[in-house]
Amino acid sequence: MRDERVAELMKQSVAGKEPREGWEQGVLAAAIRPRLHSPFRWALVAVAAPFVLFCGIGYYMWSHHESEKAALIAQRQSAERARAFAEHRAKELQQQIAAIEREQSDLEARLVLAKTEAQRAAIQRQMEANKARVRGLKDSGGFSGGAKVMIGGGDSTDPLQGIK
Amino acid sequence: MMDGEQEAQAALARGDYRRAAAILMQGFGGDVWRHCRLVLGSDDLADEVHQNVFVQAYRDLPTWQGRAGLRTWLYAIARHRCLDALKIRRRFFRRFVLTDRLPEAHAPAADPVVSADVARVVDTALARLRPDVRVAVVLRFFEDMTFEQMAEVCGAKPAALQMRVARAMPKLRAWLEEMGVRDAG
Numbered sequence: 178m179r180d181e182r183v184a185e186l187m188k189q190s191v192a193g194k195e196p197r198e199g200w201e202q203g204v205l206a207a208a209i210r211p212r213l214h215s216p217f218r219w220a221l222v223a224v225a226a227p228f229v230l231f232c233g234i235g236y237y238m239w240s241h242h243e244s245e246k247a248a249l250i251a252q253r254q255s256a257e258r259a260r261a262f263a264e265h266r267a268k269e270l271q272q273q274i275a276a277i278e279r280e281q282s283d284l285e286a287r288l289v290l291a292k293t294e295a296q297r298a299a300i301q302r303q304m305e306a307n308k309a310r311v312r313g314l315k316d317s318g319g320f321s322g323g324a325k326v327m328i329g330g331g332d333s334t335d336p337l338q339g340i341k
Numbered sequence: 342m343m344d345g346e347q348e349a350q351a352a353l354a355r356g357d358y359r360r361a362a363a364i365l366m367q368g369f370g371g372d373v374w375r376h377c378r379l380v381l382g383s384d385d386l387a388d389e390v391h392q393n394v395f396v397q398a399y400r401d402l403p404t405w406q407g408r409a410g411l412r413t414w415l416y417a418i419a420r421h422r423c424l425d426a427l428k429i430r431r432r433f434f435r436r437f438v439l440t441d442r443l444p445e446a447h448a449p450a451a452d453p454v455v456s457a458d459v460a461r462v463v464d465t466a467l468a469r470l471r472p473d474v475r476v477a478v479v480l481r482f483f484e485d486m487t488f489e490q491m492a493e494v495c496g497a498k499p500a501a502l503q504m505r506v507a508r509a510m511p512k513l514r515a516w517l518e519e520m521g522v523r524d525a526g
Contacts, residue, residue, distance in 0.1 A: 190464070191483075194374075194378060195371055200392060204392055205362075
């Protein structure tokens with residue numbers, strides 16, 4: 178079969194066929210219809226655009242708040258740990274000082290009972306050494322009657338920094 | 342004496358889109374409908390797609406660039422709308438008829454076809470071609486377009502379209518012969 182025969186068959190198959198009557202009016206009506214609906218589209222845009230905008234701002238604010246909250250919790254936990262460590266250290270120092278003071282009382286009793294000058298001098302040297310140890314422990318900063326906690330930069334003017 | 346395309350272009354140049362659309366509908370309405378009818382194989386679907394083609398053309402006339410002729414531009418729109426319609430119809434058959442193939446319209450005829458059966462036979466044979474190949478065959482043999490014109494409509498290279506048509510024709514001829522079609526004379 179020749180290609181011309183195929184073309185002829187195609188033409189023959191739709192020969193005399195036409196689109197339905199009045200289709201032009203249908204096209205014009207359908208083409209113009211969306212213009213009548215355009216106010217609804219604008220109304221939809223007017224509602225949807227602020228909604229999307231507010232949702233975006235809301236999400237930004239919420240996520241910002243969440244990150245601030247997480248940072249604050251982390252800071253509080255860090256301060257708690259530092260405070261517990263300082264209290265433990267202060268307690269240890271107090272125990273050491275109490276032990277030295279007990280030893281000091283024993284030395285005072287031995288000083289009263291000492292019979293020779295050499296014994297007295299040795300006991301007094303030991304007492305002086307004990308006093309120096311107590312001073313050293315107090316000056317080391319661990320014993321100040323309460324815990325000192327510093328978080329972050331030391332140059333802040335915020336008196337509550339680190340213990341919020 | 343101006344032809345339809347020149348008249349429509351003159352109306353477009355004046356900014357009279359409604360007049361240009363009317364001239365296009367009058368000048369090419371029948372041809373585009375028959376093209377859609379051959380590609381789609383159904384009068385009702387061709388009516389629907391044909392209307393959509395001209396609705397889109399009417400809306401897009403202000404943006405027509407003039408790179409291709411108005412006729413070619415119309416056929417390009419028709420090609421897109423026909424392929425969309427075929428895709429939708431195929432999806433429908435897959436979902437509700439549970440088969441990948443469109444219904445084979447009719448069994449091969451034992452006797453040579455008479456003219457009343459021509460439309461049915463051509464529809465059946467064309468329906469077995471892939472949609473894009475079917476469009477190319479119809480443009481080539483029904484619209485008598487050159488491969489360069491077809492390239493503007495289909496957005497493909499002329500050589501590719503030539504190959505597409507050349508591969509399709511032996512199959513199409515064989516299917517037509519199976520259904521009893523012979524060379525005239």
